[in-house]
Amino acid sequence: MSIAEQLPKQYDPQDAQARWYPFWVDRGYFQADPGRDAPPYTIVIPPPNVTGALHLGHALNNTLQDVLIRWRRMQGYDTLWMPGTDHAGIATQAVVEKRLFTEEHKTRHDIGREALVSRIWAWKHEYEARILGQLRLMGCSCDWSRTRFTLDDICARAVRTTFFRLFQEGKIFRGKRLVNWDTQLRTAVADDEIEYKETDGHLWTIRYPVTGSDSESLHVSTTRPETMLGDTAVAVHPDDERYKHLIGKTVTLPLLGREIPVIGDAILVDPKFGTGCVKVTPAHDPNDYQTGLRNHLPQINLLNPDGTYNENAGPYAGLDRREVRKRVVADLEAQGLLVKTEPYTNRVGYSDRSKTPIEPYLSDQWFVRMADDPDGSPGFAQQAMDAVTSGRLKIHPERYAKSYLDWLGEKRDWCISRQLWWGHRIPIWHCATCSEADLKHAFGDRPDVFWSPDESGSGWLVCSETDLAPDALGPSHTLEQDPDVLDTWFSSALWPHSTLGWPEQTPELAKYYPTSVLSTARDIITLWVARMVIFGQFNMGDVPFKDVYIHSVIQDGDGKRMSKSLGNGVDPVDIIETYGADALRFTLASSATETQDLRMPVERVTDDQGRIATRKAPGQPITFIPADEAKDLPKEQLVNTSKKFEEGRTFPNKFWNAARFALMNLEGYTPGPVRPEELAVEDRWILSLLRRAAADATTQLDAFRFADLAKGLRDFTWNEFCDWYVEFIKARLRDEGTRPAAQRVLATVLDGLCRLLHPVMPFVTESVWQALGGVAKARGLPEPAEASESVCIAAWPSYPDSWDDPEAEYDIAQWQEKVAALRNLRAERDVPKNAKIEPILVAQGRAAEALARGASYIQSLVGAGSVTVAPSADRPGESAVTVLADAEIILPLAGLIDPKAELAKLSKAKGDLEKQLGGIRSKLRNASFVERAPAEVVEQQRTRLAELEAQHAALVSRMAELGGGS
């Protein structure tokens, strides 16, 4: 059996995936080689969180990165796609803690730091394996030998060194800050890890008596009455006539009896809101905190880490915050100080992780200084802004540069400490009792140890690149390591250079930094991209990448964000199993336009009996169960897909079958040169289009226009190569004389298609490449050359300008137009399928010459007995007529023409023409148009007018012949 006959009629994606991925990996195509003499092209993967598996958003992002990497690899670059995963601090700890609680009813405090961390590692191993497996299934050509994890030793080393350098240069400092405290997890959470919910509560109004006055008092309203225990002032607007005389006096804080000042503060107080008086609790409210700083108010912390109140709450000490609220309200009421209680809906912040209300909480934290230096030299934020404004770093689409610059413009210090156990431990050791002499004695000659006085307490803070033993200062002093870990973004921010081995001066670092492109989602432009720029410039003295590509966000069909728990999430593996990896990739690449959001209508997968596809757990095989049983399942067990991927499935199949056709017709292929005169018009035409398709593809990839790339290649493959070229050459392939040249062109075009389509559809192209290699190992024009062993490493095509052939394109366009018109006539006039037609094409000049050259092709493509091309012809009464811009088509159809119906059709065509003519005529009658529009536009309209008038005249004369009026 020939190779072609062994190929199934339908492309089998699973077979190709199973075959070629190991093939590529075994041959080491994905491995970068810093020793190779080729320019570098590098992408670091945005490391997915090990929290869970990848979804369609990741699939989109990684498809695009793989397209770029495969393209550049083919262009001859030494490509490195650096893979890895992110430990994702709080997110991962939270899922593991949650599981610990639901399965064993234990908190992390029950099992301790070491045990929890080891459980998280186990989780990490499981999900890392799944994530990397998903990427492999998608066909991602990462250099797996370099896979990194943000918490591995290589990354840890970079974290240590960076922290040390920052500390040494005074870029890291310790400070008090109001953090969002999660009392259940006992940790601070980031602003973006808070979910606000509209919650029904109350607004309580409390009376604060003015000290030394029997009658006067101020009324303040609050949604959190318990915090009044920590009030250190009452603020009014400085211009408020009702209260301004009280500024500088004091009021007596109810329940505790402290005297607190009345202050004027125009920023905090809106005199029109509520009573116009605001209680100020600097330690427990962000605005009040700022107010406290402005007015030098004391900060009274009321909270213990577990959510109970501390000794500052006086009689309420030891009670949970919720209990304190109840008692404070009851006590105020009992003392007649509660003015009123109103129902009130406000937004309460809940921790994303524990789903409990967040408490603003004053605590010691570590910060990286973002602001400019006191001497005015630019700080980290400014440096990162400069990278973009100077053009060293480009963000695509450009509009996202604005969010980057706006956010950095605030130059807010970056809080890098987290009260967690999963992460890089802060490399600071505190010694409360020692003197600087002790430190000098112990570490004096060590360049990797640096200390500074603890400004917030007594003793010294010692930063070290390597762990310090508790007794490193001798038996009389204790060194205690800071219990906190670093914000997960601290290690992510180092990713582009830590993964290359920094601070070691590795060959990789020298060659691959700065990397080429970063592709990511817009919601982490600030959290991640900006910080990579900051640390890249700090450690490496250069931006971490030259281009940042921001892809769109995938939503479901209703515009809702996809998520597994909402039941609208789509697992790329489900798509791959249903449609194939190439289908997934092609559809995603086709969808990658410059939009912000991308809708992906989602539907359940069912079998032909209407049963619902489910998976017991992600990664498990699909089982189908009756619909009514599926109702009660958790949504994350349902398998979703989207019709959008149908398009991605049909295209590889179309290409596959075009290849089968080619292979079947390459029997007896012999490599050899093709002389220009051996090329038929259609050969010159397809080569001209192939050249343009390749040039366009290159341009689009350069500009990250993935959708245009996918569409352009699809159109060329399907609408030009399959629909026309293959049809054109069928006859020549049957003729022994013309067969060899036709085969050589066919092999060349198929070879080019494999290359051009490979970045987007690696699997089907490799299948075709290998099969093609079986019959035509040497191919290409004008001289054949031996093809490489894999399309993965074949050269990206760039064809000579001499292939550009406007004459051939003109000819083919002429043929195509006439074929389309004749097919339309056949269909519209109900010409029997097997009837041989005898059309006459009336044309003059260049058009006539082109049609004469193509007569035999037109004949076979429209099922004609003969095709006549003539400068003029009589129109038989029983014939259908179509009038085109440069030709008239006469189709004699004895016995098939109903003059009335024919007239009606012509009349409709005439009506359309007249509408267009009317538009153009009125335009040309308009003096301002003729005067003001550019000359070529006016000329264009005149030409068009002449064409349409000629067509109109022909129609009118035909109608007269048929006996119809004009």
Add this chain to the structure above:
RNA sequence: GGGCGAUUAGCUCAGCCGGUUAGAGCGCCUGUUUUACACACAGGAUGUCGGGGGUUCGAAUCCCUCAUCGCCCACCA
């Protein structure tokens, strides 16, 4: 509240540095087992380009405004 973006065929989207008759895929209708492909082929229908106003010889495209939707940021005593 500030910002970004969207609104074009039944659906998902191109087009938008103004200029022939606004396109694609899917879906729909009619026909076809034409020896690569029914995941196909041939033909066809479908749009006051969200509403209103303006600029211009000319607006889907530029400006203003309103409406609806989405996202980001800030914030709600």
